[in-house]
Amino acid sequence: MVRKHxxxxxxxxRYDIPAGIVVFLVALPLCLGIALASGAPLLSGVVAGxxxxxxxxxxxxxxxxxxGPAAGLTVIVMQGIEKLGGFEHFLLAVILAGLMQLALGFLKAGTLGAYFPSSVIKGMLSAIGLILITKQLPHAVGYGHDIMGEETYLPQDVQGTFSELLHAMGSISPGATVVSAVAIAIMVLWESRIIRSVPLLAQIPGPLVAIAWAVAFNVSMAGSSWEIAPEHMVQLPDIRGFEDLAGRLVFPDFSRIMDPTVHTLAFxxxxxxxxxxxxxxxAVDKLDPLKRVAPTNRELKAQGIGNLLAGLLGGLPITAVIVRSSANINAGGRTKVACFVHGLLLLVSVSFLARYFNHVPLAVLAAILLMTGYKLAKPAMVAEMYxxxxGQFIPFAVTVMAILATDLLKGIAIGVxxxxxxxxxxxxxxxISLTRHGNHYLLRLRKDVSFLNKALLREQLDQVEPxxxxxxxxxxxxxxxxxxxxxxxNFVEAARDDRIVVHLKNLKAAHGQVGRDSKSSGADSKSRQGDAGQVPLYKISG
Known part of the structure; x- marks a missing residue:
C-alpha cells in the first residue's frame, strides 16, 4: 500500500513541484498580509502557512x-488578541479550537457547512471583504506607526472604523500611496486577457510582481521624501537558520485556561x-479535474491537528483556503506533494531569507489585502443576490450589516x-395551496403540515366563499x-352555515367529527368507525 501511494x-x-512553487509565491505575501490585518506578529502568519x-x-x-491563515478569520483574531490582552493568551484559544475541531471530526460533523444558507455565507464573505478594505486603507496610504503597537488600526465598531479611516486620509504618505496604487493596477492588469494570453507571464503570480515593484520603487527613492519610512515596512526578525527560527517562536500562556472568554473565543x-x-x-472538489471527493470528517480532524500545532508554535488559526487551493489547481497540481512543497519553501525562506522580506513595504501587503477584500465583496455579487x-437578498444584507455592527459570530447568528x-x-x-375554479375550490396539503401552518390554513379556508x-x-x-x-x-362544522360542501380526500379526522353531516360536509364522504376511542378515517371515492 505504501509503495502504491x-x-x-x-x-x-513533474506537475506538483512547479505548482508548489506557484502556491508558495502566492502564499508568502498572503501569510504576511493576513498577519498584518489580524494585528498579530508577521511571523505567525508564515508559521501557520x-x-x-x-x-x-x-x-x-x-x-x-x-x-494556512485565512482572511476570513482576521476580524476574529484581531478582536481576540485585543480582548485577551496579548497574543500569548490568544494562542491558548487556538489550541482549544484545534481540540474542538478534532472532536467535531470524531463526532462526524463534516456536514456542518450544509446547514448554513448560501445567502448567509455570501453575506459573511462580503462583510469580511468590507472590513478588510476599511482596515487596510490606512496602511495603503502610509498611516500609523508600529504595526504591533497601540497605533495599530484596530477599530472597535463601525463608527470607529470610519472615523479612523477619515483620520488616515488626512495623514497620507505619498510614497506608500504610489506603491499601493500601482500595486493594485499591476494585480488588475495581471488578471486581464493581455497577461493571460502570454503563457510565461501568466505563470507569475500578480502579487509577486506587485511586491517586486514596491521593493524596487522604495530602493530607488532612498534618501528622498518619497522613501517609505522604516515603521511602514515589514518587520520580521533577522532569522538565520532553523535553530534561530525556533528561538523566535511565540508560545502560549496557559495561565487563563479556565477563563470563559478564552473558551468562547476558541468556540x-x-x-x-x-x-x-x-x-x-x-469548492476544491468541484474544481478538481480528476473529480475526487475529499472526506469532510477527516478534513476536520486534519484542521484540528493543524490548529493544535499552530497554537503551540505561535501560528495564526488555520483553515482550508480557496485562493491558494485555486492557484494550486490552476498551476497544474495533482497531489498533496504540491501543498507540501509550498510549506517546505515557506520554511526555508523564513529561516534563511527573512532579512530580505524587511525591504517589503506594508503598503503593498495592504494592496494585496484590498484586492482580496474587493473579490470577497464584489458589487456583482450584491447585484446577483438582489x-x-x-428571500436571498434580505438574509444576505442582514448578515453583512449585522457583522459590521457587532462581530462575526453574532452577525452570522443573526443572518442564520x-x-x-x-x-x-x-x-x-x-x-398548503388553494386553487379556485368558479365556485369550486381545491385545498392541497403537501409534505409535512405542522401546527406552524395553522395560521396559513385558516387564511386559505377564509377565502372559500359561501x-x-x-x-x-x-x-x-x-x-x-x-x-x-x-x-x-372546525371548518367543516361551520361550513354548513355558509352552505359549503366539503369533500375530504386521504385525510384523517381529528375527533371523528369531520364529514359527519353528509349535507354540509360532503355527500360522498364515507366513514369507517373503529373501536371506542379510535380516530375514524374519512375518504371521498375517486
Whole structure:
C-alpha cells in the first residue's frame, strides 16, 4: 500500500513541484498580509502557512486543498488578541479550537457547512471583504506607526472604523500611496486577457510582481521624501537558520485556561474555521479535474491537528483556503506533494531569507489585502443576490450589516435566524395551496403540515366563499399535525352555515367529527368507525 501511494506521488512530481512553487509565491505575501490585518506578529502568519503545508497536507484527505491563515478569520483574531490582552493568551484559544475541531471530526460533523444558507455565507464573505478594505486603507496610504503597537488600526465598531479611516486620509504618505496604487493596477492588469494570453507571464503570480515593484520603487527613492519610512515596512526578525527560527517562536500562556472568554473565543474560531474549511473543500472538489471527493470528517480532524500545532508554535488559526487551493489547481497540481512543497519553501525562506522580506513595504501587503477584500465583496455579487429576490437578498444584507455592527459570530447568528425565517416562510406556502375554479375550490396539503401552518390554513379556508364546493386533499402530505386536523374539523362544522360542501380526500379526522353531516360536509364522504376511542378515517371515492 505504501509503495502504491509512493508511486502515485512520484508519477505526478513533474506537475506538483512547479505548482508548489506557484502556491508558495502566492502564499508568502498572503501569510504576511493576513498577519498584518489580524494585528498579530508577521511571523505567525508564515508559521501557520508552514504547518498547513507540512502537516495538514498529509493528514487531510484532499489531494489539492491548501491550508494556512485565512482572511476570513482576521476580524476574529484581531478582536481576540485585543480582548485577551496579548497574543500569548490568544494562542491558548487556538489550541482549544484545534481540540474542538478534532472532536467535531470524531463526532462526524463534516456536514456542518450544509446547514448554513448560501445567502448567509455570501453575506459573511462580503462583510469580511468590507472590513478588510476599511482596515487596510490606512496602511495603503502610509498611516500609523508600529504595526504591533497601540497605533495599530484596530477599530472597535463601525463608527470607529470610519472615523479612523477619515483620520488616515488626512495623514497620507505619498510614497506608500504610489506603491499601493500601482500595486493594485499591476494585480488588475495581471488578471486581464493581455497577461493571460502570454503563457510565461501568466505563470507569475500578480502579487509577486506587485511586491517586486514596491521593493524596487522604495530602493530607488532612498534618501528622498518619497522613501517609505522604516515603521511602514515589514518587520520580521533577522532569522538565520532553523535553530534561530525556533528561538523566535511565540508560545502560549496557559495561565487563563479556565477563563470563559478564552473558551468562547476558541468556540468561535473552531466553528468559523470549520465552516470556511468545509466550504473551501466543497469548492476544491468541484474544481478538481480528476473529480475526487475529499472526506469532510477527516478534513476536520486534519484542521484540528493543524490548529493544535499552530497554537503551540505561535501560528495564526488555520483553515482550508480557496485562493491558494485555486492557484494550486490552476498551476497544474495533482497531489498533496504540491501543498507540501509550498510549506517546505515557506520554511526555508523564513529561516534563511527573512532579512530580505524587511525591504517589503506594508503598503503593498495592504494592496494585496484590498484586492482580496474587493473579490470577497464584489458589487456583482450584491447585484446577483438582489436579482434572486428578497428571500436571498434580505438574509444576505442582514448578515453583512449585522457583522459590521457587532462581530462575526453574532452577525452570522443573526443572518442564520433571518435566513431560517425565509426558509420557514417558503415551507409554509409550499405546504398548503388553494386553487379556485368558479365556485369550486381545491385545498392541497403537501409534505409535512405542522401546527406552524395553522395560521396559513385558516387564511386559505377564509377565502372559500359561501355556496361553494371545497375538496381538501391530503394525498401528498407525509404528515398532518393534530392541530391541522382539528382546524379542518372546525371548518367543516361551520361550513354548513355558509352552505359549503366539503369533500375530504386521504385525510384523517381529528375527533371523528369531520364529514359527519353528509349535507354540509360532503355527500360522498364515507366513514369507517373503529373501536371506542379510535380516530375514524374519512375518504371521498375517486
Amino acid at each position: 509512493l508511486a502515485y506521488y512520484l508519477a505526478h512530481l 508552514i504547518i498547513g503545508g507540512l502537516v495538514v497536507a498529509w493528514t487531510s484527505g484532499s489531494q489539492l486543498s491548501v491550508s 468561535t474560531i473552531a466553528v468559523v474555521a470549520s465552516i470556511e474549511t468545509l466550504l473551501s473543500l466543497e 436579482r434572486k429576490g428578497g 435566524a433571518c435566513g431560517l425565517y425565509y426558509v420557514i416562510r417558503t415551507n409554509f406556502h409550499a405546504a 355556496d361553494s364546493e371545497l375538496i381538501i386533499d391530503g394525498a401528498y402530505a407525509e404528515f398532518v399535525d393534530h392541530d391541522i386536523l382539528e382546524t379542518i374539523e
